[in-house]
Amino acid sequence: MTELPTSTDRKLGLVIDLDTCVGCHACVVSCKGWNTENYGAPLSDQDAYGAAPQGTFLNRVHTYEVQPPEGAAQTVHFPKSCLHCDDAPCVTVCPTGASYKRSEDGIVLVNENDCIGCGLCAWACPYGARELDQAAGVMKKCTLCVDRIYNENLPEEDRVPACVRTCPAGARHFGDFADPESNVSQLSRERGGMDLMPELGTNPVNKYLPPRPKQTEEIDILAPFLTPVAEEPKGFLKWLDKALGGD
């Protein structure tokens, strides 16, 4: 059903720490790996070994450069996947009911058996979180690894989305935003978790932690020990220096 639930019992989602992400793209790879082998149609590639390779991904890492008013520019790695919005515009536009938001945990999913591949949900999403698979002709999107997080066949530590499990920097956190004491709620509160494009009124569940301000003009306490030692050469070295024309 494409009517959005008025509220959801839980609000499962991610906190993505832009301060910690190192831009290694491991989450991109693990996401593609898990989701091409498990729920739904595989994430196909076209012309994978040719001149213009393309493929379906549910998670991509952008990299930006931010120039503060003062001081040096900062590089920010920026992973982007479905934000599982509370007011998901992708769901209500779906003509078939294939797109839906679950009332129990707030995950936005596509029922591929109902999808006609019209692409309207991808148009409605401001974040580019949905990609129409070019081989299967159905819409693919982040499932928050719904086939991992409730999967009792997996060891408990693996019952988190693949991207979270694989992140070597610990930049991705999974949890329930409906619980104010959950890890993600606390992180978001403490670090000023922000919404992307809030002006579009989508009310994303996923939050992004802004990069911490960089220290400027503060030299490390060990720096004095690292000052270059440039004494006048003596003896043979003095002769060599002269012979080589150094002055």
Add this chain to the structure above:
Amino acid sequence: MHPAPSVIFFTVFSGMGFGLLAFLGLGFPAVTGLLAFAMYTIGFGFAVGGLLASTFHLGNPKNALKAFSQWRTSWLSREAVLSVAALLMMAVFAIGAIFAGVHFTIVGIVGAALCIATVFSTSMIYAQLKTVPRWNHVTTPLLFLLLSVTGGALLAGQVSFALPMLIATGAVQALTWYLGDSRFAQRGSTIETATGLGMIGKTRQFEPPHTGGNYLLNEMVYVIGRKHSMRLRVIAITLMSPVPFALLLLPHNHIWAALAVLSHIIGVVASRWLFFAEAEHVVGLYYDKR
């Protein structure tokens, strides 16, 4: 946005077809017999042909019947339901007019209303999208409805009605472009709001997430041909509005009338191409593109 030919033909021809059917349903002209057969063939041909063309851009058309189910929230589903209702209602009216020489007035009026409602729901598929500021405005349904009524009047031979409508269509088309050009900036979405990094400072893309293309860039960051947009606009609006207007002012003659329709159609197709090609989706901001 990617200007898919199937969607351009669908929106242009089904719009004109439903416009013609609406005029016929209201009895302008109240044709019967063979002439009715010819006119309904054009009307249904355009409307149904357009709808069929629209299925060509579906990735998985075998589920198309399910698109009738979500009319409570989805304009695309409403369009599907309304178009079938309009076609069925007008089929009843057409059978009466062609084979029995009678006009079921109430059926015709309801059918005409459904035809117009179908075109409105088509326009709302685009106008509802906050992600495409150029479309997300009242001028989108206004222009779609005017084009449908104007095209319908031309096809139905309602010259005295078509003349002022041609002028109105041209004016609204010009207004749509004028207002649309600044709307993306007005809505205030930037790479800084898209990434949330505006709180630190000016942001630019340092490295894209992938070196090749992808569905998002092909579909929503379509920039080819935008540099010709000014010239195309002049061609589109000229062929859509003043040329058919002038041709209809000439002494009445089927050749001039046919040329007027042809010119109008080419103009509208060009305008619809621009409607897609010039529309900028906010997702382009993540790629530092428009």
